[in-house]
Amino acid sequence: MTAESPSRTIETRRHQMFPTLGVADIERVRRFGTPRHYGRGDCLFRAGEPGPGMFLVLKGTVAITQRDGLGRVVPIERQGPGQFLAEIAQLSGRPALVDGHADEDVEALLVPPEQLRALIIAEADLGERLVRAMILRRVALIESGGSGPVLIGPPQSAPLLRLQNFLQRNGHPYHVVDAT
Template identity: 30%
Template structure:
């Protein structure tokens, strides 16, 4: 048996997983050793890794209301920590120190999201186990972690989605595109990216208010989510900026998808009031979309989205409510 699988098979985080699933997880885990007193992570550091104790033990220290360090937990073999910073994309809330010679299995944040993307059942089971185990820790802490632990069964969704639009978030689409490119070490894969702006959204937001603007973003998110293929990623980046990643889609397929999205956007309308008691105005949406494809337009994910963004600029400069392809 794989030695890493042998050491995690009975841990609460991986309970109920099959041998194949455990082998898939083990490929992402890096063994790392610490001497007694070594600091594993500091409070306030960026949270880019989570840890599973293989041997030894780790103390978790946080600051109490008087400003003093207080030991929250001592993590023994099979326990895990650091997952909140990955899930919430927030700095570390505690300092963790090796109590004795300790070996940890380390899961990088990037690899965590690859697991969620490439093996959704594994990701779902891990997060369910996290929520169950952490419920017990909350009882042990007698409320001390009330402000530190703020997630439960919806953790997986909140980690990867934009709340207002219901689509994926920027972090997820970036990880998904990087994962797709990383699988092809010798040549860039066939895939496409779309960048979309809602036309004159800022003017609408200023005239009708942020509540109306939020309603527009929410409705657009619902519409966009229904138009993508299985395996595609639709995401809201910020404000009225959206992006789409289409694995295995060439230029023609991407252009056709962009035109469907543009036409669907044009079918959305809202009856809005500029001020309370004023007349209703019918507002019809439109969108400008830029399209770029790999390997023709770019050979890495950052270059692909940059090319799509330049094509988006061209669509807006050409009069908006249209699709433009990257032209070099």
């Protein structure tokens, strides 16, 4: 997902990761969400902070970015009308792994975590597509190594390997900077 380490998942499964919902699906989501308006440049969610839930863009465009180990902003995706902003962490209110900012004025539905879980159960076929996309997004972030903590140290050091093993077991993306 970054220029340095593109994700194979995002290259081969983009259509499943970033689907555009049709009018009927948007109406099904509407009863679980609350309309929100964001001005150009507003932050919808920030990496490291608990996400408010899933956003379904009705109008406008949202830029999804991540910051690398040096604080540089790396673009991931731009999402517009009919697309939703969420990854699997939004089901439990865990911290976001990426940033989302309005590129222009945005109208969206915000579906909080508890309502998102209710949506997935009540609308099983739609819920399956949403969960698949969220899981694939998480996999792509893990593959790219561009999100999450930055581990700095010699590649074969025991403490670094323990940290890597812990993060891998917990499905958490990370990036390693070789300090040798």
